[in-house]
Amino acid sequence: MYDFAVVGVGPAGARFARRAADAGYDVLALEKGEVGTPLACSGHVSTDIWEYVPDEARDRLFQNRIYGANFRVGGPDSKAYPFYKQREVSNVIDRVELDRTLADCAREAGADVREGHTVTAVEELDDRVRLTVSVAGEAGTVQFEAKMVAGCDGPTSRVRRALDLPEPSETLHGVLAFDPEPDDGDFVDVHLTVPRFFAWRIPRGDAGVEYGLAAPPGAEVTELFDALTNTYDVETEHFCSGAIPIGPPDRTTTRRAFLVGDAAAQTKPFTGGGILYGMTAADIAAATIDPDDPETLSAYESAWRDELSREIRLGHLVRRCYSFPEWLQRVGLRSLSGEIGVHMDKPSSFFSREHLKKLL
Numbered sequence: 001m002y003d004f005a006v007v008g009v010g011p012a013g014a015r016f017a018r019r020a021a022d023a024g025y026d027v028l029a030l031e032k033g034e035v036g037t038p039l040a041c042s043g044h045v046s047t048d049i050w051e052y053v054p055d056e057a058r059d060r061l062f063q064n065r066i067y068g069a070n071f072r073v074g075g076p077d078s079k080a081y082p083f084y085k086q087r088e089v090s091n092v093i094d095r096v097e098l099d100r101t102l103a104d105c106a107r108e109a110g111a112d113v114r115e116g117h118t119v120t121a122v123e124e125l126d127d128r129v130r131l132t133v134s135v136a137g138e139a140g141t142v143q144f145e146a147k148m149v150a151g152c153d154g155p156t157s158r159v160r161r162a163l164d165l166p167e168p169s170e171t172l173h174g175v176l177a178f179d180p181e182p183d184d185g186d187f188v189d190v191h192l193t194v195p196r197f198f199a200w201r202i203p204r205g206d207a208g209v210e211y212g213l214a215a216p217p218g219a220e221v222t223e224l225f226d227a228l229t230n231t232y233d234v235e236t237e238h239f240c241s242g243a244i245p246i247g248p249p250d251r252t253t254t255r256r257a258f259l260v261g262d263a264a265a266q267t268k269p270f271t272g273g274g275i276l277y278g279m280t281a282a283d284i285a286a287a288t289i290d291p292d293d294p295e296t297l298s299a300y301e302s303a304w305r306d307e308l309s310r311e312i313r314l315g316h317l318v319r320r321c322y323s324f325p326e327w328l329q330r331v332g333l334r335s336l337s338g339e340i341g342v343h344m345d346k347p348s349s350f351f352s353r354e355h356l357k358k359l360l
């Protein structure tokens, strides 16, 4: 029997598997497909990302350096309100390579990482959990047992549903596609043209330019995407689509299970970004949870909320501005734009001395 079974080897699952294996636990990590695929993410992250990957991976992952964002109330011809720093704010990275690198780190730490393993059922027993798994290319199913299960299986988490944990309060639909023309521009473009969220253009260096958007259910995402690329007059390829959970729900643990990453809606409500919040929570899980002591799950539940809840709450407030009437958005953007001192993962840094100085 394993100490931990991890379902899903995205950033959250790979990071938890690595840290738990580092701590000496027996870890089985199951990924339904091939790690990193299919892609459904921009890989636009704060420079904090480099704390989570080995130095030698940097050149392989890095695509472009971003210094700021041009916000617009309309399309590319409308007035731009720039928000920027003198130094880099964020990086654009190869998300598929990120996942592969993180999974390799978990393997090197001693976790048993298996691809082509889809978890189809999760049973929570008194002293263990039992997973039913279908293995690619094999008939029937196999079972694995562990003292605890980590549900790191993304926005539509099977672990969450199997164990009747509450769903995130909202799930957005995100889409993106690429124009292969290289662009090493310094700014991303943000268009507040989508109901309750935004559309974006991200220069990815030699990897081309990404166009994307996310919107709440009911919005015609494909039509909105076509409108975006038409206004830029570009043809795109490699269309990708994914869900972005916004929440988080009130409870992310049971007696022998816990959720990490998108499964727990540990995302930024104002951008949908979840790579760094998920890995932050994964580190907290590895530091607080003892598979022999189910009581420690409540320590995880409160510790990750202590770390992320304030930022998530403030992120919800930022997101509300996307629904302001256009005239008010213009007034807000005009008064706040310019040089900033904000950390892109921490809305609380809006109140930091560095940012207030820039604002004044």
Ligand SMILES: Cc1cc2nc3c(=O)[nH]c(=O)nc-3n(C[C@H](O)[C@H](O)[C@H](O)COP(=O)(O)OP(=O)(O)OC[C@H]3O[C@@H](n4cnc5c(N)ncnc54)[C@H](O)[C@@H]3O)c2cc1C
Residues within 6 Å of the ligand: 007, 008, 009, 010, 011, 012, 013, 030, 031, 032, 033, 035, 036, 037, 040, 041, 042, 043, 044, 045, 117, 118, 119, 120, 152, 153, 154, 155, 157, 158, 174, 175, 176, 212, 241, 242, 243, 244, 260, 261, 262, 263, 267, 272, 273, 274, 275, 276, 278
């Ligand atoms: C369009 C779009 C753009 C985005 N852009 C950004 C961005 O720029 N920056 C950012 O920080 N975030 C971004 N995000 C969000 C980001 O992709 C997620 O927050 C992040 O991937 C969450 O990591 P995770 O490990 O929790 O889940 P995932 O990355 O979803 O990983 C879950 C893994 O579990 C596997 N799995 C699922 N079910 C099973 C099962 N039954 N058995 C076994 N394996 C299973 C999946 O195959 C997957 O590999 C974006 C999301 C979308 C949709």
